[in-house]
Amino acid sequence: MTSRADLAREIAASFAAAGLETPEREARALLRAGLGLSDVDLLARADAAVPEAEAHRLRALAARRAAGEPLARLVGRREFWSLDFALAPETLVPRPETETLVEAALAAFPDRATPLAILDLGTGSGALLAALLSEYPAAFGIGVDLSPGAARQARANLESLGLGARAAILVGAWADALAGRFDLVVSNPPYIPTMDIAALDREVREHDPLLALDGGPKGLDAYRAIARALPGLLRPGGRAVLELGIGQEGDVATLLTAVGLAPDGPARRDLAGIARAIVTRPA
Numbered sequence: 001m002t003s004r005a006d007l008a009r010e011i012a013a014s015f016a017a018a019g020l021e022t023p024e025r026e027a028r029a030l031l032r033a034g035l036g037l038s039d040v041d042l043l044a045r046a047d048a049a050v051p052e053a054e055a056h057r058l059r060a061l062a063a064r065r066a067a068g069e070p071l072a073r074l075v076g077r078r079e080f081w082s083l084d085f086a087l088a089p090e091t092l093v094p095r096p097e098t099e100t101l102v103e104a105a106l107a108a109f110p111d112r113a114t115p116l117a118i119l120d121l122g123t124g125s126g127a128l129l130a131a132l133l134s135e136y137p138a139a140f141g142i143g144v145d146l147s148p149g150a151a152r153q154a155r156a157n158l159e160s161l162g163l164g165a166r167a168a169i170l171v172g173a174w175a176d177a178l179a180g181r182f183d184l185v186v187s188n189p190p191y192i193p194t195m196d197i198a199a200l201d202r203e204v205r206e207h208d209p210l211l212a213l214d215g216g217p218k219g220l221d222a223y224r225a226i227a228r229a230l231p232g233l234l235r236p237g238g239r240a241v242l243e244l245g246i247g248q249e250g251d252v253a254t255l256l257t258a259v260g261l262a263p264d265g266p267a268r269r270d271l272a273g274i275a276r277a278i279v280t281r282p283a
């Protein structure tokens, strides 16, 4: 009989041999996700036996992880803003740095009771929209995605988080199908220059959808389309919060000022110190 601790050690060793950077941490994460345990459960009952069929299943998942499949894809879930999101092949795995946009929105609209109208362009798993609706209990939001599979998953996630009654998810190209105006428009658009995609980590290149990554020749195509739409989408006093790729603040600020929007201070930095969330408002 294999104990949880034995299995964690065995899997960590296989991860180390495969060159994963944090083998012990990833092994624990795989066990937690695979057995549906909290970290505390795992540590407190490290000597508990793992039934052979479970151990077999976890070893198979570990082999896929060692071969480069991200854990979030293996277990089909990812946490964002302390909320749990199911993933589909068409959804990006939500990234911790995207939480910077939620922080920027909370700083722009400090009164949580405000009945904000929120728009999330390129909603993917619905991560940003759900995080914002969870923070603003009187808000209503629309999420848009060009991918029907992503839109379906976003809708399911908002429902299972109990936010479905305050959200609508549409399939469409950015704001083309929308006529209304919003207090808060957020977007984490695809921003990787096409030429750079081949050089991305395998975990991203092979497992995140291209539609979520490819920002065109300079990585700016989606920003250009979104910037064109923003003046017609924002209410007076509204804010747009856009995620930035590394080094894109200047180019994106130029696109936004060209359509008459005013920057609301320097972009907010993520935990790595990278300018990540640019905030603008109607001039």
Ligand SMILES: C[S@@+](CC[C@H](N)C(=O)[O-])C[C@H]1O[C@@H](n2cnc3c(N)ncnc32)[C@H](O)[C@@H]1O
Pocket (backbone or CB within 6 Å): 090, 091, 092, 093, 094, 095, 098, 121, 122, 123, 124, 125, 126, 127, 128, 144, 145, 146, 147, 150, 172, 173, 174, 187, 188, 189, 190, 191, 211, 212, 213
């Ligand atoms: C970088 S992902 C962000 C997903 C999610 N908002 C997040 O932060 O995890 C960009 C999203 O934009 C969507 N997308 C790409 N082109 C689009 C377009 N023309 N109109 C609407 N959505 C688009 C992709 O399908 C993808 O879900």
